[in-house]
Amino acid sequence: MTRDLSPAEQKVLATITARIDAIVALGTVAELTATAVLNGPGAAPDYPAFQQRFARLGRRTREVRFVVREDLPATMGANTVITDEELPEVLEVQLRPGLVGPGTRGLTDRALTLVHELSHSLAEGVGGHPVKDYAYRTGWAWTYLSAEVARSNADTYAEAAALLVERSENAWGQYQVFGRLAARRGQLARRSGTTTLGGALAWLDVMVNRAWVRADDCEGFARKTFTEAKWKTPEWSVWKRHARLLALENQLASWGYITERTVRGGVAGLLPRDQAVVAQLLPYLRELKYAVDRIDPVLVERGDRITFDPASGALRVPRGTVDRAPLALAELLLDALIEGTGALPAAKPFAQRARELVRALVDQDRDVERQGVATLRSIFAAVPAVQPSADRWAALAVELDAAVLADLRSRWERLAKDIPAVAKLPDEVDRKVLAGLAEYFAEDVELLRTVHGRTPVPPDVRRELAATLKEAALHITNAYPDRRPDLDKPRARLEALA
Numbered sequence: 001m002t003r004d005l006s007p008a009e010q011k012v013l014a015t016i017t018a019r020i021d022a023i024v025a026l027g028t029v030a031e032l033t034a035t036a037v038l039n040g041p042g043a044a045p046d047y048p049a050f051q052q053r054f055a056r057l058g059r060r061t062r063e064v065r066f067v068v069r070e071d072l073p074a075t076m077g078a079n080t081v082i083t084d085e086e087l088p089e090v091l092e093v094q095l096r097p098g099l100v101g102p103g104t105r106g107l108t109d110r111a112l113t114l115v116h117e118l119s120h121s122l123a124e125g126v127g128g129h130p131v132k133d134y135a136y137r138t139g140w141a142w143t144y145l146s147a148e149v150a151r152s153n154a155d156t157y158a159e160a161a162a163l164l165v166e167r168s169e170n171a172w173g174q175y176q177v178f179g180r181l182a183a184r185r186g187q188l189a190r191r192s193g194t195t196t197l198g199g200a201l202a203w204l205d206v207m208v209n210r211a212w213v214r215a216d217d218c219e220g221f222a223r224k225t226f227t228e229a230k231w232k233t234p235e236w237s238v239w240k241r242h243a244r245l246l247a248l249e250n251q252l253a254s255w256g257y258i259t260e261r262t263v264r265g266g267v268a269g270l271l272p273r274d275q276a277v278v279a280q281l282l283p284y285l286r287e288l289k290y291a292v293d294r295i296d297p298v299l300v301e302r303g304d305r306i307t308f309d310p311a312s313g314a315l316r317v318p319r320g321t322v323d324r325a326p327l328a329l330a331e332l333l334l335d336a337l338i339e340g341t342g343a344l345p346a347a348k349p350f351a352q353r354a355r356e357l358v359r360a361l362v363d364q365d366r367d368v369e370r371q372g373v374a375t376l377r378s379i380f381a382a383v384p385a386v387q388p389s390a391d392r393w394a395a396l397a398v399e400l401d402a403a404v405l406a407d408l409r410s411r412w413e414r415l416a417k418d419i420p421a422v423a424k425l426p427d428e429v430d431r432k433v434l435a436g437l438a439e440y441f442a443e444d445v446e447l448l449r450t451v452h453g454r455t456p457v458p459p460d461v462r463r464e465l466a467a468t469l470k471e472a473a474l475h476i477t478n479a480y481p482d483r484r485p486d487l488d489k490p491r492a493r494l495e496a497l498a
Contacts, residue, residue: 002067002094009068009100016100017061019111020118024058026164027051035163037156041379042146050151053122053131054160060118069094077113080120082129084220086241090121090129103429105422108165108175112158119157131157132369133213134376137177139293140185140198140205146379149372173414180447183407184297184400191396194388197297197317199326203380204333205292210373211361212289214248215281218361221245222270222278231261231268244364251360252278255353281357283346288358291337296450299397301390306332308340312450323387326380334358401455408444409461412468423475434476438486441469445490452497462497469494 005013029051038045064080072079077099081091099110119131134153135141142155150156162175188198221242246261249270253260258274270278294313303318315336322329338354341347350357365373388396415437425431448465451457473487 012100021058038147045147065092078117105430116158140201144202183403187403200329203330212285214361215285222275225269306336308336319393442490
């Protein structure tokens, strides 16, 4: 359910809107070109066309309807709803309560979330909304988009906005996305001449993302009904829009999961029990997407198959399995994820047909997105297979761990500078971010221990990180004494390494 914004929330939204206006004003063609967000493979980027869309984002904040949706998934800060009509229109932009909650800290991050969503609302032509979701800044496919697809990708606008703000504030790294995945993705991209694993992970990311989005479409379509007259009229003007979703339903029926739509009482629809089966697709694809985001590539010499451990995220990749082009290798990665997650409750209803299901969801994507994915497929298809030598494979394994360690040190260094200032903020709502850092540090310490088990972390680096955590814990516990036990445990585990 959604609700209107409260007066307090409207004030916060107005502040975010003003921030978006300021960011958009920074986006000249020259400044956007300097961000290099369109500099992917393929044809030359069209930054003037990108700037024309970017410049309209501020205006859209005054044209769309904003509502609060309390039950938006935790991974979504906002959601743009476009009607499923012959001529689609933007119905509303749904906001998580926290996005328009009290406090002034994180204002730019909130603005970046809205920039992403507002890009979806940009209309071109008759009923056209060209900006979709092909890759996210947090995912493996980021930086692998062609210029053409990147210009129609929502997170490209958020990344451009982040880079514009960083340059204007002389605050490099403040709003970009970092972390273990980004570190590994960057290193694999730099070693594309050694292995196609980076491209394969990117294509896997695209496939699972699109299947996840399409599973959501299927759930909505399963609840849709049609009059008998429309159902039996092939010339029905909007039939084409539903043809691919109907094909997915019929595919599920052919596999025995559901029964096909039939006319009952003058209405064509799925039975309630079949709607419930279709609704199970989204939780399963959500698990697969979560698995992709957690992948920790572990490069090994021996073995003849790729395996995935859903508990740790470890994707064990033997050297003998990667002598393939990206598209073929991505299929092996998908098999490993499906097999590894097969015991999860959400996976069990579809375990026997999981790979075919993912492929069907991608093949029967929405018309616009299907064309974008086809463009990306052609780019990955042009990349030849590479067989890394044993020495290069072993060296890359060490490099991946080194990249993760370098990222962790950089993030902790920035936190060490920010925490004292945050602890002094006058408003409790702004200081509250400190309370959540115990979990953040604990996760990083476990990551560090995993890396250390494969590639020993130098003693001076361990001591440096231990000192950083000790100092951070002091500031955090001064503000929130109850978090001391939650910080003592990762401190002890880190100091045991040092």
